Amino acid sequence: MLPAIEIENVHKHFGSLHALKGVSLTIEQGEFFGLLGPNGAGKSTLINILAGLTRMDSGAVTVMGHDVVKDYRQSRYSLGVVPQELVFDPFFSVRELLEIQAGYFGQRKTSGKWIDRLLEGLKLTDKASSNMRSLSGGMKRRVLIAQALVHKPQVVILDEPTAGVDVELRSSLWEFIQMLHQEGHTIVLTTHYLEEAEMLCDRIGIINQGEMIALDSKEALLAKGVGQLRTLRITLANHIEALPDLVKSKLQHASANVLEIRLDRHNDSIVAMMDALRDAGGEVVDIAIEESDLEDVFIELTRQAT
Numbered sequence: 021m022l023p024a025i026e027i028e029n030v031h032k033h034f035g036s037l038h039a040l041k042g043v044s045l046t047i048e049q050g051e052f053f054g055l056l057g058p059n060g061a062g063k064s065t066l067i068n069i070l071a072g073l074t075r076m077d078s079g080a081v082t083v084m085g086h087d088v089v090k091d092y093r094q095s096r097y098s099l100g101v102v103p104q105e106l107v108f109d110p111f112f113s114v115r116e117l118l119e120i121q122a123g124y125f126g127q128r129k130t131s132g133k134w135i136d137r138l139l140e141g142l143k144l145t146d147k148a149s150s151n152m153r154s155l156s157g158g159m160k161r162r163v164l165i166a167q168a169l170v171h172k173p174q175v176v177i178l179d180e181p182t183a184g185v186d187v188e189l190r191s192s193l194w195e196f197i198q199m200l201h202q203e204g205h206t207i208v209l210t211t212h213y214l215e216e217a218e219m220l221c222d223r224i225g226i227i228n229q230g231e232m233i234a235l236d237s238k239e240a241l242l243a244k245g246v247g248q249l250r251t252l253r254i255t256l257a258n259h260i261e262a263l264p265d266l267v268k269s270k271l272q273h274a275s276a277n278v279l280e281i282r283l284d285r286h287n288d289s290i291v292a293m294m295d296a297l298r299d300a301g302g303e304v305v306d307i308a309i310e311e312s313d314l315e316d317v318f319i320e321l322t323r324q325a326t
């Protein structure tokens with residue numbers, strides 16, 4: 021089967037800034053892919069190249085087999101992009117805007133029912149005749165999503181779609197995106213809410229300073245993080261004056277009677293820590309172990325790379 025997206029060794033400079041340093045990535049049809057990375061990592065630049073909005077210096081990119089440069093129209097038809105920035109013509113109503121967009125893709129006549137469904141799925145039905153100008157930021161973002169989906173693209177890219185969207189709407193938005201995914205659409209998502217990526221994505225790529233520094237299944241990435249990081253929180257009944265060296269060397273944070281210790285899953289023994297504390301006169305009343313989440317993995321990986 022044709023990959024949904026194929027990115028090969030893409031370079032992009034903005035003046036002297038090397039924004040993408042030879043990025044390669046293949047996303048299969050039907051994947052729910054998460055593209056993560058700190059501010060300025062190059063996520064939007066990569067997305068803009070996919071959408072044909074930014075020209076790469078070198079490399080090759082296809083969407084559903086169509087070259088984004090040589091076969092721009094076909095590749096653009098296969099793709100729906102929800103941009104990070106909110107840009108609109110303020111004078112149209114929500115429905116007008118969607119109809120115009122459908123017309124642009126040559127689907128003006130056939131799109132009515134689908135537009136209704138988009139409006140409903142994105143909780144915009146009562147705003148259909150409102151002027152764009154009168155919508156709140158979160159509502160505008162929902163219209164952006166509807167706009168990207170109006171031509172039922174096979175591949176949907178969402179660049180931080182939940183920025184500025186309230187919690188309730190965020191979850192209804194995810195329901196809608198998950199439904200699209202179940203219907204067979206390929207989804208690519210960038211987000212700063214790591215729990216979102218953790219919840220939704222099958223595979224995750226982490227980009228930092230224009231380089232893909234990790235690319236793996238969510239499970240594999242989490243496993244990697246768990247291997248390096250694990251926090252042990254020990255509550256003592258009493259205060260120990262001199263902590264044993266074993267504990268001191270791994271101590272991350274200490275308050276009155278609570279010690280937070282960073283453990284390496286493979287090399288540090290919880291039992292040894294407890295024994296050392298007991299030998300030093302500590303009376304342990306509670307322990308809690310916090311497994312690392314994607315956020316830890318992300319911090320760890322970007323720290324290693326800089």
Ligand SMILES: Nc1ncnc2c1ncn2[C@@H]1O[C@H](COP(=O)(O)OP(=O)(O)OP(=O)(O)O)[C@@H](O)[C@H]1O
Binds near residue numbers: 039059060062064
């Ligand atoms: N049009 C442009 N002109 C000059 N520099 C640019 C342009 N677009 C992006 N950059 C620079 O390229 C780098 C990557 O930016 P990009 O917008 O791709 O980051 P990002 O990963 O999307 O970040 P964020 O999480 O903040 O959205 C940044 O240093 C940015 O300042």
Ligand SMILES: [Mg+2]
Binds near residue numbers: 179
């Ligand atoms: Mg961005």
